[in-house]
Amino acid sequence: xxxxxxxxxxxxxxxxxxxxxxxxxxxxxxxxxxxxxxxxxxxxxxxxxxxxxxxxxxxxxxxxxxxxxxxxxxxxxxxxxxxxxxxxxxxxxxxxxxxxxxxxxxxxxxxxxxxxxxxxxxxxxxxxxxxxxxxxxxxxxxxxxxxxxxxxxxxxxxxxxxxxxxxxxxxxxxxxxxxxxxxxxxxx
Amino acid sequence: xxxxxxxxxxxxxxxxxxxxxxxxxxxxxxxxxxxxxxxxxxxxxxxxxxxxxxxxxxxxxxxxxxxxxxxxxxxxxxxxxxxxxxxxxxxxxxxxxxxxxxxxxxxxxxxxxxxxxxxxxxxxxxxxxxxxxxxxxxxxxxxxxxxxxxxxxxxxxxxxxxxxxxxxxxxxxxxxxxxxxxxxxxxx
Numbered sequence: 001x002x003x004x005x006x007x008x009x010x011x012x013x014x015x016x017x018x019x020x021x022x023x024x025x026x027x028x029x030x031x032x033x034x035x036x037x038x039x040x041x042x043x044x045x046x047x048x049x050x051x052x053x054x055x056x057x058x059x060x061x062x063x064x065x066x067x068x069x070x071x072x073x074x075x076x077x078x079x080x081x082x083x084x085x086x087x088x089x090x091x092x093x094x095x096x097x098x099x100x101x102x103x104x105x106x107x108x109x110x111x112x113x114x115x116x117x118x119x120x121x122x123x124x125x126x127x128x129x130x131x132x133x134x135x136x137x138x139x140x141x142x143x144x145x146x147x148x149x150x151x152x153x154x155x156x157x158x159x160x161x162x163x164x165x166x167x168x169x170x171x172x173x174x175x176x177x178x179x180x181x182x183x184x185x186x187x188x
Numbered sequence: 189x190x191x192x193x194x195x196x197x198x199x200x201x202x203x204x205x206x207x208x209x210x211x212x213x214x215x216x217x218x219x220x221x222x223x224x225x226x227x228x229x230x231x232x233x234x235x236x237x238x239x240x241x242x243x244x245x246x247x248x249x250x251x252x253x254x255x256x257x258x259x260x261x262x263x264x265x266x267x268x269x270x271x272x273x274x275x276x277x278x279x280x281x282x283x284x285x286x287x288x289x290x291x292x293x294x295x296x297x298x299x300x301x302x303x304x305x306x307x308x309x310x311x312x313x314x315x316x317x318x319x320x321x322x323x324x325x326x327x328x329x330x331x332x333x334x335x336x337x338x339x340x341x342x343x344x345x346x347x348x349x350x351x352x353x354x355x356x357x358x359x360x361x362x363x364x365x366x367x368x369x370x371x372x373x374x375x376x
Contacts, residue, residue: 012232040284044200072285096228097260140361173328
């Protein structure tokens, strides 16, 4: 029974459900329309907290298992209280996590064995931009570098899995291609 | 003494230090070159964990007050275990937190009083893209909407503060304009 279970869930991925999900979406594309949400409240100074709980998908309102809360702040060197990572560091977490989830799913679907996946992500940013001191310098990261270490199957297969994950990553797409962002303000 | 302290720290922002930082950077632009980092480890399935601790800035290696860890996962409807928010939800947290930190700093620098800042962020994503079922559909968010509610000073002043925060936000820049991302793989 354990072996059966391992075969059905390589790398901890439920491949049967994964393929069933793809079949279901092919039969009804409305299932694939998702909306994710976060609500944020300013605490003090550069410190704020976001809550992540409800989302829409598969034609229904859904909630995560629990309502999660995440803080963000600036470190002392950037005139904050260092109560949490900076907002831009959460972008690096999102990128690593999205690519890694894809690697696990794709490896499982292809029968590629994964023993270990680790990564480091670095983002270079010149604060002359956000400080308004040089109009030639952008506000955000100039460059982001991801370094993966994968152990398990044949190196070529592992590299192909990473490439396929990159080509289907939601966060990689958003970070490299950008997305329209609208901002509405109720002030008073 | 309390009043003096309140004047020096409107909205919890240490304006004196903020302006001193800008002066220091003007005297030596190398201070403004920062590098942020995250390291990630795959747990199982779509679940991974990132650690955020060290960073480079102000011409030195620095660390946050503590090493933070953040998980990410997919919900059950997306074939995960729902151990944490999805990677794309962390993008929404980063955006809200970055804009809100800017609002607090800019309001303090302008002497604009803030009583309350809350926001909700919604991101629309059609999973036909990442599932590889429609080549016309992108992998990432199609659109992100931020809705702010600000209370405190004159509504026009509050709206101007939000607009200035948008124009100097690192995360808004990255999400709307994109950034080059390189991926290196050590497989074996």
